[in-house]
Amino acid sequence: MKKILFFYKKLMATFWFIPVLIIIISIFLAVGLVIVDQGVQLSQDGIGKYFFVNSADSARSILSTISGAMIGVAGTVFSVTLVALTLASSQFGPRLIKNFMYVRLNQVVLGSYVATYLYCLFVLNAIKENDSYTFMPIISILIAIIAALVNIILLIIFIHKIATSIQADKVISDISTTIYKQIDSLFPSEIGKPLEEEKINIVDNIKSKYLNSLAIKSQKNGYLQYIDGETLLKIACKLDVLIELNFRPGDHLVEDIEIAKVYSNNILEKEEIKNICNQFVIGKTKVGDQDVEFSIHQMVEIASRALSPGVNDPYTAMTCIDNLTASLCLFTKTNFPSKYRIDEKGNLRMIANITNFEGLMDASFNQIRQFSAGSTAVIIKLMEGLITIYQFAKKEDQKKAVIKHTKMVLNVGKQSIKEPIDYTDLEERSKIIFIENN
Structure with a gap:
């Protein structure tokens, strides 16, 4: 579960996932509201005349104006974002770029403008007018107007956020908050259970009692990004083995270097070895x-x-x-955890690199x-x-x-x-x- 959460966090740090998600939602929203408009008849008299359009030409004009404005501002937002990332990279270092990518507001703003543009296109395509039939999705058009208003407010907030986020004191403060x-x-x-003090002195003797030792090697060059320690401990208990880790997350690995050693009394199957290897995530960059x-x-x-x-x-x-x-x-x-991890019976199962x-x-x-x-x-x-x-x-x-x-x-x-x-x-x-x- 924690490994899935790790990949989920990596996905949320990208610039494309949230915008694509918002775009998909906007398409379904456009289709759904058009269907609602087909089944609902709202009066355009009284107070309704201030909120609902009363002609197909007006509807097309409003949607065309909103869609054109949104795609234009979307280009500006992309440009401002890239400029901010360039400034952050040159002033604070390239490793700080990922911090800006984690800012959810930037992702939402990038997605909302493109999503509003596509929403208006779908609704615009639904407008029908001929001699015998006229259909105007007035609820959908009202939502488009509200979305345009929200996007204007988002633009103001976005500019303020960008202006403050590239200030040195703010960047340093955000990093401190991350550390906390x-x-x-x-x-x-507590991570697992610590080894008793008297047993620490005989760790080498504990390892020597196992009949076999197997080296777990890195499959590629890169940085060790994640170790699923809890799953490794469960695997060690299940297989009755001792796992010794030679590296910790953040270390750089070279292909075929020994990242861990497994001490066992039985010859491990290929699937069991593969299961151990799968608990290590190696990537091209460091992550925190x-x-x-x-x-x-x-x-x-x-x-x-x-x-x-x-x-x-x-x-x-x-x-x-x-x-x-x-x-x-x-x-x-802070109580730094012991590098020695034991099972419920007190047997040493893992030696971590901490x-x-x-x-x-x-x-x-x-x-x-x-x-x-x-x-x-x-x-x-x-x-x-x-x-x-x-x-x-x-x-x-x-x-x-x-x-x-x-x-x-x-x-x-x-x-x-x-x-x-x-x-x-x-x-x-x-x-x-x-x-x-x-």
Whole structure:
């Protein structure tokens, strides 16, 4: 079920699915309303004369005007969208394009204009007028007028959304929101059952007790996008095997590289091996469904571009550091799942490849620190972020990771900060971490 949900999310991130769905609905709506118009007679007297057309020529004129306007605005909307994607790609990096494609409003607007255009064509074709018979689908025409009004409002909202969505602060804030949402889904309180501490030391002995080992190899080059861990655990329990994963979502795979190893006492059938292989999804690009570092790398890329000599925008980089700091403070409260997964009887069934707090720290600050050489304000902001994270760090491994990065930031400052007072300020700030650690 989760694998289906993964592909559903990928489908919803495309620019064609929602528009095509809206277009199909509009065609059925046009046909259905025309049928309703054939069976319903509405009076065009009294208040009805303000809402319903009273001649075939007027009906054709209204529908032709709406359809022509909608297809013209649709072209403008497509152009504005492509310009926004181009700006986002050049300013923030190509990996940010997918974030804009996930915006549901953009998809709805693209679909609604084309759908209204096709709707008007179908209704226009239904108008009949001759000497003996006249048919005007007045309800369908009224709906077309309402749709045109709604599309005008959508255009205003769309322009406002595009104008705000390409602002650096808004983009960074949206990425932070994505990271917060991922924490609950990627790091639940319990994944399977953790292995007892005393058994962790004999994992190699557990693997050696199996008679056979089978390498599961990558079928193609690409990025590991998704692993259905729950299904893998069920398969391991059913087949009485141990599955060891060598990679995690976000890693790049080369064809025929060993992505997992299966330890078993029996020779596995081809269908059983195929079933295990089907739990790995490999694609051409990275996705963030199971890779929290994907969103972190997006923010790091924005900061790195901001620190490049051609852009030289330290304030955007500092905003990224602030948001990364907030995310890492939240990660200090997160219980990272054990890589050892057991069944109901306590038997080790899977050894996962998982991330940890230090890995997230490295992904967040390594590149920014490397690009920050020469920018005193950014180096000091990095130190301030580390101080904040250290105040939230409760576990020993978390504190060691913060201290490691503090030393590296100090080294960058020592090598690149030319003003002695600025470096003294940086050194004084770092003492907060070292003094508390002692």
